[in-house]
Amino acid sequence: MCENQEVDQKLDQEADQTAEQDMVQEDPVEELKKQLQEANLENVKISDEVVKLRNEFETVRDRFARTVAEYENYRKRTTKEKEGIYTAACEDILKAVLPVLDNLERAAEVDGSVEDLKKGIDMTVKQFRHALETLQVEEIPTADGFDPNFHEAVMHVFDENLGQNAVADVFQKGYKRGDKVLRCSMVKVAN
Numbered sequence: 086m087c088e089n090q091e092v093d094q095k096l097d098q099e100a101d102q103t104a105e106q107d108m109v110q111e112d113p114v115e116e117l118k119k120q121l122q123e124a125n126l127e128n129v130k131i132s133d134e135v136v137k138l139r140n141e142f143e144t145v146r147d148r149f150a151r152t153v154a155e156y157e158n159y160r161k162r163t164t165k166e167k168e169g170i171y172t173a174a175c176e177d178i179l180k181a182v183l184p185v186l187d188n189l190e191r192a193a194e195v196d197g198s199v200e201d202l203k204k205g206i207d208m209t210v211k212q213f214r215h216a217l218e219t220l221q222v223e224e225i226p227t228a229d230g231f232d233p234n235f236h237e238a239v240m241h242v243f244d245e246n247l248g249q250n251a252v253a254d255v256f257q258k259g260y261k262r263g264d265k266v267l268r269c270s271m272v273k274v275a276n
Contacts (some may be wrong), residue, residue: 181216185209217260222267224261227252231274235259235266240273247275 192205217223225235231250242253252272259270 124141178220180215181219185213185216188212222260222262225261225266225270225274227255227270231272235261235269236272236274237269238274239271242275243271244275249274249276 188205188209192202193211195205227236230248231238231252236252236259239256240254244251244253247253251274252270253275254273255270256273257268257271260267274275
């Protein structure tokens, strides 16, 4: 019997150990709950990142929309300013030229001698030149000889009395304002 008791004790001990091991091993439901909690924590972290990225995106999109709107306003404003500058420049020119037109119209209506008409035309030409001076427009000189930057040669002649590249005749006067050529002088060049 001793042996049977010993076997029974061993079996009891093994059964106890197995029971203890079963208790040590976690319940599968508990394991799943634990995994679910970890997954929920991971989802919360990802959701926070998504919210953060969405906020950054909205900020950048808002900034982009504002920049586009500012550029559109700038473009409209500069277009309007350009039109205003052009209109102001035209007004200045017309204010300087209209008195000359008035005098030409008066001269055309007047009956008088050829000398009186010539005198009136000379006065009107003088007034027109003064208007050009007011607008800082000056005649391009031809006395210094031919300069392709300011003169357009339409004819060429050989004349022993004139020097090399001399302007023999001016068919149409040229004008400039500052360094900008408004119209080249149309000239006949010698030699």
